Amino acid sequence: MLIIIVGAGLVGTQLARQLTEEKHDIAIIEANEERARHVSNQLDCMVLHDEGNSINALEEAGIAKANALVCVTDSDEVNMIICGLASRYTGLLKIARVRNDEYVRRNFQNQIGGGKSAAMGIDFFIHPDVEAARSALDAIEHGALGNILSFAGTPYELGTIDVLEASPFDGLVLKDSRTLIDGEFLVTLVERQGSCMLPTGATRLQSGDRIYFLAKTDDLTKGFKLAGWPEKPIRKIGIVGGGRLGSLIAGGLLNKEKYRPAEMTRDFNEPRDPAEMVRGKNSRGFFSFLHALVPRHLKRVIMVEQDYGLCKELAAKFPEALILNEDISDESFITEERIDDLDLIVTATVHQELNIVTAVYLKSRGVARAVAMVSSTGYAAIARKLGVDVVIPMKSVVVDSILSKLMGGGVRGVHRIGDGTVNILEIDIKAGSQAEGQALKDFHLPAGALVMLVNRETEDDLIPRGDYVYTPGHRILLIVKNGTEMDIEKIFGSPK
Numbered sequence: 001m002l003i004i005i006v007g008a009g010l011v012g013t014q015l016a017r018q019l020t021e022e023k024h025d026i027a028i029i030e031a032n033e034e035r036a037r038h039v040s041n042q043l044d045c046m047v048l049h050d051e052g053n054s055i056n057a058l059e060e061a062g063i064a065k066a067n068a069l070v071c072v073t074d075s076d077e078v079n080m081i082i083c084g085l086a087s088r089y090t091g092l093l094k095i096a097r098v099r100n101d102e103y104v105r106r107n108f109q110n111q112i113g114g115g116k117s118a119a120m121g122i123d124f125f126i127h128p129d130v131e132a133a134r135s136a137l138d139a140i141e142h143g144a145l146g147n148i149l150s151f152a153g154t155p156y157e158l159g160t161i162d163v164l165e166a167s168p169f170d171g172l173v174l175k176d177s178r179t180l181i182d183g184e185f186l187v188t189l190v191e192r193q194g195s196c197m198l199p200t201g202a203t204r205l206q207s208g209d210r211i212y213f214l215a216k217t218d219d220l221t222k223g224f225k226l227a228g229w230p231e232k233p234i235r236k237i238g239i240v241g242g243g244r245l246g247s248l249i250a251g252g253l254l255n256k257e258k259y260r261p262a263e264m265t266r267d268f269n270e271p272r273d274p275a276e277m278v279r280g281k282n283s284r285g286f287f288s289f290l291h292a293l294v295p296r297h298l299k300r301v302i303m304v305e306q307d308y309g310l311c312k313e314l315a316a317k318f319p320e321a322l323i324l325n326e327d328i329s330d331e332s333f334i335t336e337e338r339i340d341d342l343d344l345i346v347t348a349t350v351h352q353e354l355n356i357v358t359a360v361y362l363k364s365r366g367v368a369r370a371v372a373m374v375s376s377t378g379y380a381a382i383a384r385k386l387g388v389d390v391v392i393p394m395k396s397v398v399v400d401s402i403l404s405k406l407m408g409g410g411v412r413g414v415h416r417i418g419d420g421t422v423n424i425l426e427i428d429i430k431a432g433s434q435a436e437g438q439a440l441k442d443f444h445l446p447a448g449a450l451v452m453l454v455n456r457e458t459e460d461d462l463i464p465r466g467d468y469v470y471t472p473g474h475r476i477l478l479i480v481k482n483g484t485e486m487d488i489e490k491i492f493g494s495p496k
Contacts, residue, residue: 001025002066003406006052006082007073008032008039010376010395011097015070015402016043018416021482027061031073052082068093068406072398076100080122087121095124095405097398099244124405131401132394133248136346136371139390140253142217143231144344144369145224147390149415151426151477154455156463158188158212158417158424159220164228165207175201181222184463185215188452188479189418196418198450198479212417214452214463214477232368235300238342240328240358241349242305242314245373249346250318253301302342304328328358340365347372356383363387377420396420407485410493412475414485421482424452427492431472434491441466448481449488 001024005012008030016026016039026045029052030036040047050057052073063069069086071079071094079096080103086092103125138148138157146160163169168180174187190199191210197203205211213223221231237253239246301321305311311325326333334340345362347355352374359370360383371390372383380393396416403414404426413426429435435443440451454468455461455475462468470476470492480488 001068002027002062003068003070004029004058004061004063004066006030006069006071006079008035008047009072009074011072011398011402012070013039013042014376014395015072015399016045018399018403018482019406020045022485023483027066029057029061053078053085055085058082058086063089063092066092068095070095070402070406072097072402076103083122093124093406094122095126095402096122097126097128097402099128101127101244126398126401126405128394128398129245129248131397132373132392133245133252135392135397136249136348136373136390137252139371139392140234140237140249140344140346142220143224143234144371144390145229147392148220149417149424151413151453151455153475154453154461155216156214156453156461157217157220158214159223160417161211161213161223161227161229163205163207163209163211167207167228168226169205169209169211169228170207172205173201174199174203174205180226181215181219183216183219183222185213185219185223186452186463188212188214188450189422191418194419196422198448232343234343234369236302236341236343237300238302238304238339238345238362238367240304240345240347240355242303242307242310242323243348243350246303246305246346246348247314247317249348250301250303250314250321254318254320302337302339304339329354334362334365340367342367344369344371346370349373352379356386356388359383359388360386407489411485411489417479423480423482423485425478425480425485425488427476427478427488429470429472429474429476429492433470433472433493435470436472438470439466440464440468440470443470445478445491446480446484446487449484450479451476452479453477 003019003024004027005016006029008028016028019026020043028039028045028047029050031051033049036047036049048057048061063086069092071082073079076098079098083094083096086094138150142148149158187199189212190197213220215223239250303314303321304324304326305314306327308325311323315323324337340362345359345367347358349355355372355374359372363370369389372388373392373394374380374383375395377393377396380391383391400414400416407414410428410430411425412428415424417424451464453461454464457473478488
C-alpha cells in the first residue's frame, strides 16, 4: 500500500513511522528543509523537500498509483487544497487534519442536504481537538484514575490501572484473580519497568505495575479499588485554558446539548451500514460524545483563562460555570480563589510544559486528581512519572484516528497502548475469511496477538474462551504487536 503524507511534524512523522513498521510504502512531502532532512535521517522512506500543494511534488511522490493521501500540515486550508488537487485521482483515499469546526460542520450539512459525499473530495476529516477531548472526558467519567478506552457498541472498556503497594492486586497471581472479581474481565497487558508484556495465568502482579484492565464499567471501578485507588466523588472540576480544547471539555462536562444538534450524532465520515443499525452502533460523531460523559456527582466547573476577550465568550457560552480571567501561574490567585480545593484539574492550554507543571503543582497543593493534555508520548511519559493521573498525548490520539481510516480488512479502530509497540484493533470478521468457522483454540494467530473481546450482533458481548468459533458479522478486539497488523487484516478480511 502506497501512502503519501504531506507534513512531517509530530503527527506526520509518528504516522509514517507506524506505517513503515507495518511494511507500507511511504512518501513524505515537507516544505521545511530542516524538518525534511531530519525525517529523512530517521525513517526508511521517500522524503521530498517541496510544497505539498505542488502538482509536481505529488506526481513525484507517486500520486497516480498511491492508495491514500494524508494531509497533516499546520494549515487547515492547505490540507484541504492539497486534497482538492488530488481529487481527480480515482480510488485515492484522502484524509485531512482540520481544526476549524465550521469547515467540518459545513461539509456535514452539505452531505445531509444531498450534496456531494465529501467537500473538495476529502473522504475523512480528522479533528484533533475533538479526538483529544473525547479521550479526556472518557477518563473523567471514571474519576480520572487512569486513561480509558471505550469501544463503540460494547459495554466493555479498557482502563489503565497502576498497582499500589499492599493493595489486593500487589502480589496477585492472575489465575487467582477470579476470587476478587465476579464479573467478566481480562488483564490484557502489563507494563513493568518500562517494558510491556502480554500476561499469562501465571503472571504475578506487583506494586508499580501498570495494567490494562478490560471490563464493564462497574467491574472496571472494582479493579481500580483493588489496585489501591478508592473511588472519590468529583464535585468540583477546574479547567485551565479556555481555547477550543478547553471549551469542548467544558461542553461535555456541562452537558451542553446546543453542541450536539440531532443531525450531528453520527460520524458523517461513515456511511450508514444496515448491520451497524442492527447492532445499535451509531458511530460517534464529532460532537456526539458530549451528551453522556458527565461525572455522576458533578457540582461545579471552574475555567481559568488569561485572555479577557476569550473569557467573555466563555461566560456567554457557559453561564453555569465560573470563568476566572487569571494567570494560573500566580500563586496568590490560586490561594484566593481556592483553586487548590478542586477535586480534579484539567490542564488544556496550548503549552504542554505549562500543562504538566500546573497539574503537578496543584496536586502538591491538595487537588486529588489531574488530567494533562500534552503533544507527544515522550512528554506523556514524563508527566506520568511526575504523578499526573491521566495524560492525553494529543498527537498520538490523532495518529490512531488516522490509522483507523487507513487500515482495510474490516479494521474499524486502531488504538496504540503501552510503550507504543502494542496496538488494539477493532476488526470485523468477514465471510469467506481464513478465520471463518475456526475455533479460537485451534486457529493460531501471529505471535503476540490475543483476542480480548467478541462483540456479537444479537447476543451479549463476551471475553472468549478456547471454544469460541470465529463467526462472520462478529466484531473482535485484538491486542497485537507492531508489524503484525497486515497479517491480521489478511486473516479476518474478505478474500481477494
